[in-house]
Amino acid sequence: MASADNQGTDDRLLIEYLLGALPEKETERFDELSITDEQFAWRLNAAENDLVDAYVRGELSGADLNRFKTTYLSSPKRRHKVEFAEGLLAFEHRTAGLAVEKKAQGSIPQSVERLPFWRAILNPRLVYQWGLAVASLALLVAGGFLLRANLGLRKQVTEAQGQAAKLTQRVAEMERQVDRERAAKQDPRQTEANVDQLKIVSLLLPPPTRGPSAIETVSLHPGNDLVVLVLTLDSDDFPGYQVKLKDSSANQVLWQSTKLAASGQGRKVVSVGLPARILNQKNYSAQLTGIKGDGSSEIIGDYPFRVLLAQHSPAQH
Amino acid sequence: MLRQVRRPGLKKEWTPTENAFQRFLNWLDEGVGSDGQKYLEMRHRLVLYFDRKNCLSPDELADDTLSRVAQKLQEKGAITNLSPAHYCYVVARFVFLEYTRRPNQGHASIEDLGSSGDLPQGATSGSGDSGFERKEELLERLEQCLSKLLPGDRELILEYHRGDGRTRIENRRRLAERAGLSANALSIRVCRLRNKVEVCVRAGFAET
Numbered sequence: 001m002a003s004a005d006n007q008g009t010d011d012r013l014l015i016e017y018l019l020g021a022l023p024e025k026e027t028e029r030f031d032e033l034s035i036t037d038e039q040f041a042w043r044l045n046a047a048e049n050d051l052v053d054a055y056v057r058g059e060l061s062g063a064d065l066n067r068f069k070t071t072y073l074s075s076p077k078r079r080h081k082v083e084f085a086e087g088l089l090a091f092e093h094r095t096a097g098l099a100v101e102k103k104a105q106g107s108i109p110q111s112v113e114r115l116p117f118w119r120a121i122l123n124p125r126l127v128y129q130w131g132l133a134v135a136s137l138a139l140l141v142a143g144g145f146l147l148r149a150n151l152g153l154r155k156q157v158t159e160a161q162g163q164a165a166k167l168t169q170r171v172a173e174m175e176r177q178v179d180r181e182r183a184a185k186q187d188p189r190q191t192e193a194n195v196d197q198l199k200i201v202s203l204l205l206p207p208p209t210r211g212p213s214a215i216e217t218v219s220l221h222p223g224n225d226l227v228v229l230v231l232t233l234d235s236d237d238f239p240g241y242q243v244k245l246k247d248s249s250a251n252q253v254l255w256q257s258t259k260l261a262a263s264g265q266g267r268k269v270v271s272v273g274l275p276a277r278i279l280n281q282k283n284y285s286a287q288l289t290g291i292k293g294d295g296s297s298e299i300i301g302d303y304p305f306r307v308l309l310a311q312h313s314p315a316q317h
Numbered sequence: 318m319l320r321q322v323r324r325p326g327l328k329k330e331w332t333p334t335e336n337a338f339q340r341f342l343n344w345l346d347e348g349v350g351s352d353g354q355k356y357l358e359m360r361h362r363l364v365l366y367f368d369r370k371n372c373l374s375p376d377e378l379a380d381d382t383l384s385r386v387a388q389k390l391q392e393k394g395a396i397t398n399l400s401p402a403h404y405c406y407v408v409a410r411f412v413f414l415e416y417t418r419r420p421n422q423g424h425a426s427i428e429d430l431g432s433s434g435d436l437p438q439g440a441t442s443g444s445g446d447s448g449f450e451r452k453e454e455l456l457e458r459l460e461q462c463l464s465k466l467l468p469g470d471r472e473l474i475l476e477y478h479r480g481d482g483r484t485r486i487e488n489r490r491r492l493a494e495r496a497g498l499s500a501n502a503l504s505i506r507v508c509r510l511r512n513k514v515e516v517c518v519r520a521g522f523a524e525t
Contacts, residue, residue: 018369031369035362035406039505045365046504049511057481077368077375084515087455088478091463094456095475 014047019067052078052085201276202228205286208301215283217306224276229286231303236268238290242297243272248283248304259291281309333387341387345401359383359402363409370413378416382409455518462517470510477507 016022017030033040054060055068072078203218218227231243241262245255255278262268270288286303333341345355360379367375386408390396396404463471473492480488493503 020369031366031410032406034369035359035366035409036400036402038358038402041358041362042505042508043501045512046508049508050504053478059482074371075368077364080519081515083455084518087452087459087518090452090456091459092475092479096479 011047014044015051015064018044018048018051018072019064020071021063021067048081049085052081053089056082056085056089199224200226200228200273202230203305204230205232205303205305207232207234208303215304215306217308219308219310220276220279221310227274227276227279229272229274229303229305231270231272231286231288233262233268233270233300236262238262238298238300239293240291241270241300242289242291243270244287244289245274245278246285246287246302248285253287254278254284279307281307283307333384333391337387337391341383341390344390344396347401355401356383359405363405366409367413372413372416378409378412382412385412458518458521459514461521462514465517466510466514474507474510474514477503 013022013026013030017027020027022030030044034044035041051060051068051072055065055072060068073082199221201218201220201224203216205216220227229243239261240259242259243257244253246253255274257272260270260272262270272286283304283306286305288300288303289297290300291297342353342356345351345359347355360383363379363382364375367378372378382405386401386405389408399407463474466474473496476492477489479485489500489503493500496503496506498506
């Protein structure tokens, strides 16, 4: 059990030990070394970090991946190691993104570019020169940003107003259609055009935001048949979309749509009709997923909303 | 440090005196004063051991083990037949066997998805209503904790984890060369740094 023995221990065996794939005798030997041999304990720790990193980078496959999911992830402590590794990876991506941005700007001297950016920033020779430049640039950027943000907000308000007007018009059209269908049903001469009477409520949901925002509410009356959710998109990046209705408290999928397409001019929206009978008085979330051309999908965001059940006679929004 | 431990099968609860605990720390140090580092390292190893055995409360079992060792040391005055680490292992094995015989003992399984740690649940998947915010919070904490490291250490840990596949292997080889360390020594050094950052991130979440 000496340290010299550890040097020869294959990393592969360490991985198998961590995944619970070693025979009992070997497992016991490694158990003992993990406590009695400091060098071995650290090597094991390092191998475990590499294993977790490989998992979060999608480098595990086959039996290892299977064992990782069924054995390794069974412990809360080990799941937290995975979360930490994912954080490290995301941090790496973020810093890599910053580095690419800096390169794209092409304003960094080559000698500085070779250094890690925090070293370059702390270089005393450059601090003074960069300080003045950064201060001037910051003023310009801040001014430009505020102006742009103001214009952007104005544009968004105008677009949202336009969208709301179109939706009102659309709902009015649907209401007229329902009236026509209702009249047709009541007219004995038109029994062949007997379409289900639909009583529709619509709800416009803004794009998901990071911070807390007011939750949209829809009131359902006993006679309502259909709830049309209109999910506003930040950008129309996918050829298809799917909406999943989730119970916010249980995070459980209650219903899901077929493949949908975005519509509208300017700000795009995805509209989906839900059967009103599946909704109760509580908070829900409409999870929007983008479907790529190759069939793979990506979650875009959650659109929270609240349902209130009204006691009065049916009314339409 | 050592918690009062109540164990099934023991006639009484045992709490170490200040003197007994100091003697226990000295014994673990084996003559080289470590200011309690050896104790913390041994506890860490024991927690990992019980966790790998899928015990539901590895921290408690590690404390139980150390408590029994300290108690035995107090009773016998000295333990000379085994090194401190070996003695801890022997007792840990015994504690584990005892644990497996408890009628209500449990093993962690993939179905036990409840939170028992300090990192935010769901930070990995980014799914759920506030997965994005939790991930952002984790990144923020990570940045804070990394900034507490010495600049060279921060650079080392970030460089060590950078890249994929062969690029990462090559990157690590260059780092080891630059630092004048073997690949093994470099991985252990980074591992210590990573543990430090992980503890810092976890402590941050525990505060909030």
